[in-house]
Amino acid sequence: MNMKLSFRWYGEDDPISLEYISQIPGMRSIVSAVYDVKPGEVWSEESIKKIKDACEARGLVFDVVESIPVHEDIKLGCGDVDRLIDVYCENVRRCAKYGVKCVTYNFMPVFDWTRTQLDKRAADGSTSLVMYFDQLKGLDPLRDDIHLPGWDSSYTQSEVRELIRAYGELGSEGLWRNLERFLERVVPVAEECGVRMAIHPDDPPYPIFGIPRIITSEESLDRMLAIVDSPANSICLCTGSLGCTRSNDVTAMVKKYAARDRIAFMHIRNVKVMDDGSFEERAHLSSCGSLDMYEIVRSLAECGFSGYVRPDHGRMIWGESGKPGYGLFDRALGAAYINGLFEACEKNLKGD
Numbered sequence: 001m002n003m004k005l006s007f008r009w010y011g012e013d014d015p016i017s018l019e020y021i022s023q024i025p026g027m028r029s030i031v032s033a034v035y036d037v038k039p040g041e042v043w044s045e046e047s048i049k050k051i052k053d054a055c056e057a058r059g060l061v062f063d064v065v066e067s068i069p070v071h072e073d074i075k076l077g078c079g080d081v082d083r084l085i086d087v088y089c090e091n092v093r094r095c096a097k098y099g100v101k102c103v104t105y106n107f108m109p110v111f112d113w114t115r116t117q118l119d120k121r122a123a124d125g126s127t128s129l130v131m132y133f134d135q136l137k138g139l140d141p142l143r144d145d146i147h148l149p150g151w152d153s154s155y156t157q158s159e160v161r162e163l164i165r166a167y168g169e170l171g172s173e174g175l176w177r178n179l180e181r182f183l184e185r186v187v188p189v190a191e192e193c194g195v196r197m198a199i200h201p202d203d204p205p206y207p208i209f210g211i212p213r214i215i216t217s218e219e220s221l222d223r224m225l226a227i228v229d230s231p232a233n234s235i236c237l238c239t240g241s242l243g244c245t246r247s248n249d250v251t252a253m254v255k256k257y258a259a260r261d262r263i264a265f266m267h268i269r270n271v272k273v274m275d276d277g278s279f280e281e282r283a284h285l286s287s288c289g290s291l292d293m294y295e296i297v298r299s300l301a302e303c304g305f306s307g308y309v310r311p312d313h314g315r316m317i318w319g320e321s322g323k324p325g326y327g328l329f330d331r332a333l334g335a336a337y338i339n340g341l342f343e344a345c346e347k348n349l350k351g352d
């Protein structure tokens with residue numbers, strides 16, 4: 001198969017061992033990060049090498065980083081931005097030195113992905129992450145104490161309010177300007193050291209509580225790719241993030257960006273979009289959600305896609321507990337399904 005199958009591993013503290021991950025058929029790459037420093041700090045070579053060595057000892061390759069987090073001041077365009085971007089570039093160089101080929105990041109203000117519940121029980125007893133608009137209604141972060149799952153709990157409520165105010169003032173055009181400044185500096189460095197930067201779309205791809213979100217649609221991906229026209233400025237195309245709004249045609253997006261060689265990394269998972277626009281994370285199979293996984297994989301195979309793919313968030317099944325979305329069992333089932341789709345599509349194209 002052309003694509004490189006990968007799995008996210010949260011380092012030594014991850015309850016899922018590299019040994020277990022290596023037992024998933026076809027598994028090749030580990031997606032990880034240095035977790036012992038804060039955003040905006042330099043990653044020690046020792047920490048990077050430790051991940052590499054641990055992976056190699058299990059026959060795996062550490063060649064994808066998710067994420068080198070972008071410091072809030074870079075997104076806000078305040079404080080010591082130039083120095084923080086220098087640090088970012090240095091981290092890209094250091095990762096490259098130890099074999100990393102793809103660096104995933106996002107440009108979401110304050111919070112990464114947002115859901116209203118992480119353990120919604122389905123009729124079959126499995127649990128998954130959901131976003132129900134009903135549960136958001138009436139909440140106002142400027143007034144209420146809100147701790148939505150997935151939100152960085154290190155912020156105090158007053159810091160959150162201050163950030164929301166600052167981003168409100170900055171607006172989406174301001175955020176775009178800061179993304180431009182970031183990419184214009186980082187992409188040439190990535191290019192030089194053989195790394196592809198892969199932006200993760202905003203999840204979900206619409207503003208929440210008035211905080212701007214800019215990487216949400218085909219139009220915005222076109223705009224971001226045009227900032228620096230280079231394969232080193234690419235997309236981490238997350239089907240579940242882009243696919244949780246009906247206005248995105250995920251298959252068409254995969255076709256377009258794979259044909260232009262701008263997808264460095266695929267996050268594959270399925271979501272069921274409900275009538276009111278709320279959504280539930282579901283099993284990977286096409287029939288379980290709103291996305292056609294066969295069409296998505298076929299579009300990749302048709303372009304000879306040779307980038308990285310990982311099964312994204314799984315449900316919790318078979319009594320497993322742990323980090324929501326990141327258990328072993330359902331993600332392993334997702335990996336097996338992804339293998340099957342790629343094998344079938346690639347063989348079909350060869351006329352076997």
Ligand code: DNO
Pocket residue numbers: 066067104105106112113200238267313325
């Ligand atoms: C969620 C992930 C995201 C992703 C970051 C990339 O589980 O897909 O948190 O890692 O947005 O920077």
